[in-house]
Amino acid sequence: MMRLDHLPNQRTDEHVVLFLRRHWFAILAIVSAFTLLTTLPISIAWYFWDTVQVWLNHAVIGPLIVLLGSIYFLSIWLFAFLEFTDYYLDTWIITNERIINIEQEGLFVRTASELDLAAVQDTTAEIRGILQTLFTYGQVFVQTAGEKGRFHFKNIDNPEHVKEIVTELVEEDKRRLSALGAGGRGKIKSVIK
Amino acid sequence: MFDLPNIDIPIIVFLIIYGAYMLFYVLYSLFNVYHLLKYGMYGFGLYLLVTVFTGGTIILLAGSTYLLMDYDWSHPISLDDTVKFYNEDLFPAL
Numbered sequence: 174m175m176r177l178d179h180l181p182n183q184r185t186d187e188h189v190v191l192f193l194r195r196h197w198f199a200i201l202a203i204v205s206a207f208t209l210l211t212t213l214p215i216s217i218a219w220y221f222w223d224t225v226q227v228w229l230n231h232a233v234i235g236p237l238i239v240l241l242g243s244i245y246f247l248s249i250w251l252f253a254f255l256e257f258t259d260y261y262l263d264t265w266i267i268t269n270e271r272i273i274n275i276e277q278e279g280l281f282v283r284t285a286s287e288l289d290l291a292a293v294q295d296t297t298a299e300i301r302g303i304l305q306t307l308f309t310y311g312q313v314f315v316q317t318a319g320e321k322g323r324f325h326f327k328n329i330d331n332p333e334h335v336k337e338i339v340t341e342l343v344e345e346d347k348r349r350l351s352a353l354g355a356g357g358r359g360k361i362k363s364v365i366k
Numbered sequence: 367m368f369d370l371p372n373i374d375i376p377i378i379v380f381l382i383i384y385g386a387y388m389l390f391y392v393l394y395s396l397f398n399v400y401h402l403l404k405y406g407m408y409g410f411g412l413y414l415l416v417t418v419f420t421g422g423t424i425i426l427l428a429g430s431t432y433l434l435m436d437y438d439w440s441h442p443i444s445l446d447d448t449v450k451f452y453n454e455d456l457f458p459a460l
Contacts, residue, residue, distance in 0.1 A: 174403060174404065174405075174406060174407075174408045174412070175405060175406065175407050175408060176407070176408045177407065177408075192407075232377070232437070232438060232441045233377055233441065233443050235437060236377055236380055236434060236437040236439070237377075237380055239430060239433045239434055239437075240380050240381075240383075240384045240430075240434070242430075243384070243426065243427075243429075243430035244384065244387050246426055247387075247391055247423070247426055247427075248391075250419075250422050250423065250426060251391060251394060251395060254395070254398060254419045255394075255398060257415070258398055258401065258402055261402070261406060261415065262401070262402070262405055262406065264407070275405075277405075280394075280397060280398060280401060283405065
């Protein structure tokens with residue numbers, strides 16, 4: 174179990190500034206799909222109740238329908254839970270020294286990577302489309318100096334605010350490093366600690 | 367005249383298929399819960415999530431068991447019976 178006060182490889186004086194998950198709109202999509210898939214067969218059964226009742230009273234068809242119904246609803250429940258787990262385990266942690274990116278893809282793929290703030294070159298916030306504009310969520314891309322590529326905070330709440338915080342933290346970290354006389358990027362941090 | 371032999375299979379075979387599905391369900395759920403407890407963020411939300419999922423599963427299984435209790439599981443699925451159904455039997459509105 175992960176704790177925000179005990180991060181993996183936590184450094185002295187390191188503290189969490191932001192803990193991010195995808196915007197609640199992701200949950201809304203899961204809940205909507207779950208509600209639709211649940212209420213649709215129930216509504217159909219309710220509308221054709223006379224016929225369904227005959228089927229349920231049948232000695233062979235009755236148990237078959239109940240078992241199939243049970244499998245159907247259990248599958249939807251499990252699917253919703255898996256989707257929610259995927260949402261729940263996708264996290265981005267921004268501390269005063271680094272960015273930790275944890276991504277869950279399905280049940281069997283998990284990627285955890287981290288990046289020193291001093292290695293950040295550029296931060297971009299992006300809000301695209303009507304929904305993202307209305308609910309103020311979008312993407313933040315954190316570009317690094319090296320060949321590592323970039324970190325992508327997917328569908329997070331208020332990306333512009335997050336971008337500002339990251340930029341401030343990067344500046345602060347760089348100032349701190351130059352005050353300590355290191356003046357370099359990323360790797361030099363391990364010398365300081 | 368060629369005669370097909372009548373085969374009677376008890377409807378309990380449905381429960382075997384259901385059992386196989388339940389095995390898959392339990393294994394997948396346990397793996398997911400293990401994942402959550404191992405990598406999830408420590409806090410009340412994590413326990414609430416696992417409790418809600420387990421509770422939902424129990425409710426669904428209890429409901430299914432309640433509905434399945436009244437059926438006679440020794441009732442055979444007879445090949446002869448399958449040809450005796452009429453549309454009016456299964457679709458009373460017709």
